[in-house]
Amino acid sequence: MTQTISGPQQIPATVDIRDDEQATVDTAELGQLLLGRWAHVRRVARELVGRPELHKIEGLTHHDHRRRCLDQLHYLVEQKAVHRAFPTAFGGDGDHGGNVAGFEELVVADPSLQIKAGVQWGLFGSAVMHLGTEKHHEAWLPGIMNMEIPGCFAMTETGHGSDVASIATTATFDPATDEFVIHTPFRAAWKDYIGNGAIDGRAAVVFAQLITNGVNHGVHGLYVELRNEDGTFKPGVGGEDDGIKGGLNGIDNGRLHFTDVRVPRTNLLNRYGDVAPDGSYSSPIASPGRRFFTMLGTLVQGRVSLDGAAVAASKLALTAAITYSTQRRQFNASSDLREEVLMDYQRHQRRLLPRLAATYAAAFAHEELLEKLDDVFSGDHDTDEDRQDLETLAAAFKPLSTWLALDTLQECREATGGQGFLIENRFASLRADLDVYVTFEGDNNVLLQLVAKRLLTDYAKEFKGVDFGVLARYAVSQAAGRTLHRSGLRRVAQTVADSGSGKKSAIALRDEDTQHELLTDRVQSRVAELAAELRGAKGKSQEESAALFNEHQNELIEVAHAHAELLQWEAFTRGLQQIKDPGTREILTRLRDLFGLCLIEKDLAWFLMNGRLSSQRARTLDGYINRLLAKIRPHALDLVEAFGYGPEHVRSAIAGGAEQQRQEEAVEYARRHRASGDAPIDEKTLLARSATERKARKAGRARAKR
Amino acid sequence: MTQTISGPQQIPATVDIRDDEQATVDTAELGQLLLGRWAHVRRVARELVGRPELHKIEGLTHHDHRRRCLDQLHYLVEQKAVHRAFPTAFGGDGDHGGNVAGFEELVVADPSLQIKAGVQWGLFGSAVMHLGTEKHHEAWLPGIMNMEIPGCFAMTETGHGSDVASIATTATFDPATDEFVIHTPFRAAWKDYIGNGAIDGRAAVVFAQLITNGVNHGVHGLYVELRNEDGTFKPGVGGEDDGIKGGLNGIDNGRLHFTDVRVPRTNLLNRYGDVAPDGSYSSPIASPGRRFFTMLGTLVQGRVSLDGAAVAASKLALTAAITYSTQRRQFNASSDLREEVLMDYQRHQRRLLPRLAATYAAAFAHEELLEKLDDVFSGDHDTDEDRQDLETLAAAFKPLSTWLALDTLQECREATGGQGFLIENRFASLRADLDVYVTFEGDNNVLLQLVAKRLLTDYAKEFKGVDFGVLARYAVSQAAGRTLHRSGLRRVAQTVADSGSGKKSAIALRDEDTQHELLTDRVQSRVAELAAELRGAKGKSQEESAALFNEHQNELIEVAHAHAELLQWEAFTRGLQQIKDPGTREILTRLRDLFGLCLIEKDLAWFLMNGRLSSQRARTLDGYINRLLAKIRPHALDLVEAFGYGPEHVRSAIAGGAEQQRQEEAVEYARRHRASGDAPIDEKTLLARSATERKARKAGRARAKR
Structure with missing residues (x-):
């Protein structure tokens, strides 16, 4: 059962954080750990993305930016940088984890490049590879790999994005000609936001409702040629340009529509569903629902790589902002001679260090996600359950890391003021490009609902075979538990127990097990509560259950969010346990504590309302976090250095030392100026001096009178 | 004293929100109220900003965008749209409130236009008008007003932004030639981020440390010519382009530096400080500190207009997103036939409606701020205290409204998915342009610290003349009060009192006085607590007090934030009290309740930790807010319609009804298709049917056997 954390009213500031001023970060060891299992791939990829040829040039028109990105894709082919995921038979490495690890580093050069490469090889190429079979691979993979066939992944429609199962494009089999007829029935069914769709795409995997013999077998992918050599559309194909976007303008997103476009029957990517010449349909997966999710599941690496790219962007931003903040000075509160470094301001620490901690958490979580991906795609651990776990993890981590990046x-942009707004410092540019990461490849809110449903399913599984009455009673006992927490009875008891060991209670919040318990309890209790509330849906009409579900939609998403945070916390904890250097481990532990305590602080009301933390203990949290910040602050530079990004990656003008140089020049000027004796006195000093003189003169006059 | 709010564990969902399905919004009355005191000016301004000539064209290079904005400034002159604030003697109206009201609407056309106009007339022109005297007005105001002299407001330096008093540019008086020598001593003293600085500025008000007779009298503004007719720099002046920014690329921000540039003595804008030919300095304001703040204070309308522009941007965004969300459908949870409208999803309501409520709050607060500005600048209420109040209000509201806008x-961009990312829908474009509003004209975090210091000063004033022992005792009694809250003793008593009137306690949270009391108490208690903690600074060294202050910096900013929220809540409440139509008033009251309760929810942990809300009551808040959302949802469209922005202002493709049309077309297609009998059956139905058939056949076989 959950322990309630309580304690004396004041925690002495001096005992709760161990005083280890000597501890330093071994940036080499930490850096190696952060590079993860595919360190070798990341090193190669980072060398590549450090090259100017791949860097985003700011201020290009979207036309020029698109052309540049297209050229860069050819460059990547030349550099043999895009083949890791493809089968060895086609010159690839069959290395799925390494592929994503290398691919996501492209964001460092230009997010448009990452996503355009992702469209070509991660979506279009992957669809042919995973949904197609041998003859498709032979026919198209070489051209896809070497960019002879720039292509599209034509799934989303103007009318359906999140609800992909409801897309309206049809692929109807015509046995008379052994062809599929691809057709767009109305405007809402136009393919939309399709990368390579406006200009470059020669072919596409088009997703459509597969209809044969009068039966709709659901969404399937078909290989469809879009354009002729000269870039004009093939007969029946049409479309338009999506135009300028909030970012990622190196990619030519566009709309596509099809008017009775005929493709050979064999263009159906038929690994999970096939149509025979007589029009009969067959599939290795009987359930249409499961078949659909299996097809989609082969594309999970898109989400995984967005998770990794988002983490990389956060690392870049923090490297630049923290470097600058240790050089930039403003206001001289503590001394007349020297202004304060921004990083020494408490508010500044509050703004940057919790995000640094969250970035570490997201980085460790991402590494575990990559390993899971590799396990599944390499076939090492490829059960249905493994695939479900992988998808749930991706659906949990991608929302958190992409929101964290924005x-x-x-x-970072705000904390560096006017400098931060200049495009040369990259915050605004990266933010604009990464904006769409939170809604594409699965809208974050929709993904978190999937996670929540999985949590509810798992919860229900615990009660499988148990009759409904037991479940009802369990829910009741949960509610009773809550009442106990709520009533404060447990708290009172715990306060007494706590008082037996003042020290133990004082360090309770920094205790790893306590943090874990608090974060775990929050998820478990809320899932149980939700399950009890949604239990009412049984036996109700579709409309009524939908309404009940909707009444808890916000809570569902919050629970999934809490779950993802717990998973990140656990990954962070497992990650730091691999560190051998005691100083590094100690500092990373503090950073993890900061992460955990900020999570608890963010949801503090929940812990209070439900009796998990006493008001007394909760009141110490803010001060404790502030002291943690001050303790981590001296290591901030080391902690960003460990990310391992050099100037060729960060490319932020303010992180290049110019600020330091300007500060030194100003100080040197003041010193020379003062030494030469020509420095003007300031008015305040003058006024103070004349006031003293007046007083002295007055005193003199008074003396003279006497 | 503060009432602790407590009550029974469950609030019946049916009694706490009055059932007034009949209430509708009188959009005309509400619209008129929102237009405020300067409705006539706003109407004229909105007609103007609806014209295509002034609209931002997306995708221009920053060079072309700059040229367009410059041309637009000339257009504004032709349309006589820029003279409201200037003296009647120069063809202006001397109408300060109206000027800002009209000016801030420019953001609707293009934020770059608003800010470039703000640089020319609101900063450069205002500095000449407010800091200069008659001969300056005669010499330069006509040229400034008619754009013959495009100019700069050259205050910020690369090395000093927030701490403007420490800028390093000098203006040293040389009595030999009766000139000031403007000089940039080192790189950090370059003027930076200066609008019109890179290309268009012919002249500037340059802020510099005024040195005469060996004394530095602090920052003063001087009129300095920058460029010749052909655009080349005058001798001694140099600079560079700030380049591309995260937004506002219609403005040519640049850096400027001065090498012994000489200007006549009379170029000193001498309203608040003058130098005689003999070099002697005089000022109507004796204190250098007060003089500095008085000079800066004349420029407060910049902050006020950013506040207004931010509110306008939020209104535009919500109009577009809410309109689209009442048309867009996705997923068919409740029915097989029709998908759900986005706006009916609880999460979607949670995302948009609290922001709608906050925008109303910010709008009412802004209107009061405008009136305050007009009172001061018209001279109607222009005491030192009035000016201080105006500055504190501006410093409180500008951070909240600009952050709210972002x-x-x-x-809105995320809630509208891929559509939201297309620049044609304007969310990303407006966001990029408004990004810098949170850090320029006073960084939001710095402004909130000013507010906090004012709160502490006011608090200290209450104890003026009281000896220190009393203050100490007061602080102790505060702490005791906290302990009382904390211990729950008060809560227990209150629970008993509550139980006397079940209904009263059930509606306690929607009660206006309760909300007000909770929000007021939060500010007062936290200010008192902070004051007690900072009291320790007395008698300490500069370094020690700075450290003590820094240890509470985050709390200071949080308190100021809470104070600004309270002021917004009060303005919202006063605003809705002016509404005559009962239905409109009822709905606006709900929206205000939503605003207030979301504020309380956001800081719920504070109210819990300090015994202001019982856990039982706090647990009802989430559900109560959800029910409020559902009640407000039917009026969402009316509430954005009342903002009064037409299609020529919103200019968001998704708000134009295209989505509705697409939906109808899709439904119509399905209907026709089904009627014609050629609709394919879906596979699930087929499987279900064949399962039934198998079962029937089996049953038939069984029957046959019998």
Whole structure:
């Protein structure tokens, strides 16, 4: 059962954080750990993305930016940088984890490049590879790999994005000609936001409702040629340009529509569903629902790589902002001689260090996700359950890391003031490009609902075979538990127990097990509560259950969010346990504590309302976090250095030392100026001096009178 | 004293929100109220900003965008749209409130246009008008007003932004030639981020440390010519382009530096400080500190207009996103026939409606701020205290409204998915342009610290003349009060009192006085607590007090934030009290409740930790807010319609009804298709049917056997 954390009213500031001023970060060891299992791939990829040829040039028109990105894709082919995931038979490495690890580093050069490469090889190429079979591979993979066939992944429609199962494009089999007829029935069924769709795409995997013999077998992918050599559309194909976007303007997103476009029957990517010449349909997966999710599941690496790219962007932003913040000075509160370094301001620490901690958490979580991906795609651990776990993890981590990236980039931009707004410092540019990461490849809110449903399913599984009455009673006992927490009875008891060991209670919040318990309890209790509330849906009409579900939609998403945070916390904890250097481990532990305590602080009301933390203990949290910040602050530079990004990656003007140089020049000027004796006195000093003189003169006059 | 809010464990969902399905919004009355005191000016301004000539064209290079904005400034002159604030003697109206009201609407056309106009007339022109005297007005105001002299406001330096008093550019008086020598001593003293600085500025008000007779009298503004007719720099002046920015690329921000540039003595804008030919300095304001703040204070309208522009941007975003969300459908949870409208999803309501409420709050607060500005600048109420109040209000509201705008624009962009990312829908474009509003004209975090210091000063004033022992005792009694809250003793008593009137306690949270009391108490208690903690600074060294202050910096900013929220809540409440139509008033009251309760929810942990809300009551808040959302949802469209922005202002493709048309076309297609009998059956139905058939056949076989 959950322990309630309580304690004396004041925690002495001096005992709760161990005083280890000697500890330093071994950036080499930490850096190696962060590079993860595919360190070798990341090193090669980072050398590549450090090259100017691949860097985003700011201020290009979207036309020029698109052309540049297209050229860069050819460059990547030349550099043999894009083949890791493809089968060895076609010159690839069959290395799925390494492929994503290398691919996501492209964001460092230009997010447009990452996503355009992702469209070509991660979506279009992967669809042919995973949904197609041998003859498809032979026919198209070489051209896809070497960019002879720039292509599209034509799934989303104007009318359906999140609900992909409901797309309206049809692929109807015509046995008379042994062809599929691809057709767009109305405007909402136009393919939309399709990368390579506006200009470059010669072919596409088009997703459509497969209809044969009068039966709709659901969404399937078909290989469809779009354009002629000269770039004009093939007969029946049409489309338009999506135009300028909030970012990622190196990619030519566009709309596509099809008017009775005929493709050979064999263009159906038929690994999970096939149609015979007589029009009969067959599939290795009987359930249409499961078949659909299996097809989609082969594309999970898209989400995984967005998770990794988002983490990389956060790392870049923090490297630049923290470097600058240790050089930039403003206001001289503590001394007349020297202004304060931004990083020494408490508020500044509050703004940057929790995000640094969250970035570490997301980085460790991402590494585990990559390993899971590799396990599944390599076939090492490829059960249905493994695939489900992989998808749930991706659906949990991608929302958190992509939102974190936007939040971090924005905070870094604001924390560096006017400098942060200049495009040369990259915060605004990266933020604009990464904006769409939170809604594409699965809208974050929709993904978190999938996670929540999985949590509810798992919860229900625990009660499988148990009759409904037991479940009802369990829910009741949960509610009773809550009442116990709520009533404060448990708290009172715990306060007494706590008082037996003042020290133990004082360090309770920094205790790893306590943090874990608090974060775990939050998820478990809320899932149980939700399950009890949604249990009412049984036996109700579709409309009524939908309404009940909707009444808890916000809570569902919050629970999934809490779950993902717990998983990140666990990954962070497992990650730091691999560190051998005691100083590094100690500092990373503090950073993990900061991460955990900020999570608890963010949801503090929940812990209070439900009796998990006493008001007394909760009141110490803010001060404790502030002291943690001050303790981590001296290591901030080391902690970003360990990310391992050099100037060729960060490319932020303010992180290049110019600020330091300007500060030194100003100080040197003041010193020379003062030494030469020509420095003007300031008015305040003058006024103070004349006031003293007046007083002295007055005193003199008074003396003279006497 | 503060009432602790407590009550029974469950609030019946049916009694706490009055059932007034009949209430509708009188959009005309509400619209008129929102237009405020300067409705006539806003109407004229909105007609103007609806014209295509002034609209931002997306995708221009920053060079072309700059040229367009410059041309637009000339267009504004032709349309006589820029003279409201200037003296009647020069063809202006001397109408300060109206000037800002009209000016801030420019953001609707293009934020670059608003800010470039703000640089020319609101900063450069205002500095000449407010800091200069008659001969300056005669010499330069006509040329400034008619754009013959495009100019700069050259205050910020690369090395000093927030701490403007420490800028390093010098203006040293040389009595030999009766000139000031403007000089940039080192790189950090370059003027930076200066609008019109890179290309267009012919002249500038340059802020510099005024040195005469060996004394530095602090920062003063001087009129300095920058460029010749052909655009080349005058001798001694140099600079460079700030290049591309995260947004606002219609403005040519640049850096400027001065090498012994000489200007006549009379170029000193001498309203608040003058130098005689003999070099002697005089000022109507004796204190250098007060003089500096008085000079800066004349420029407060910049902050006020950013506040207004931010509110306008939020209104535009919500109009587009809410309109689209009432048309867009996705997933068919409740029915097989029709998908759900986005706006009916609880999460979607949670995302958009609290921001709608906050935008109303910010709008009412802004209107009061405008009136305050007009009172001061018209001279109607122009005491030192009035000016201080105006500055504190501006410093409180500008951070909240500019952050709200970014947050709202982003949420609208995400809530509209891929559509939201297309530049044609404007969310991403407006967000990029408004990004810098949170750090320029006073960094939001710095402004909130000013507010906090004012709160502490006011608090200290209450104890003026009281000896220190009393203050100490007061602080102790505060702490005791906290302990009382904390211990729950008060809560227990209150629970008993509550139980006397079940209904009263059930509606306690929607009660206006309760909300007000909770929000007020939060500010007062936290200020008192902070004051007690900072009291320790007395008698300490500069370094020690700075450290003590820094240890509470985050809390200071949080308190100021809470104070600004309270002021917004009060303005919202006063605003809705002016509404005559009962239905409109009822709905606006709900929206205000939503605003207030979301504020309380956001800081719920504070109210819990300090015994202001019982856990039982706090647990009802989430559900209560969800029910409020559902009640407000039917009026969402009316509430954005009342903002009064037409299609020529919103200019968001998704708000134009295309989505509705697409949906109808899809439904119509399905209907026709089904009627014609050629609709394919879906596989699930087929499988279900064949399962039934198998079962029937089996049953038939069984029957046959019998």
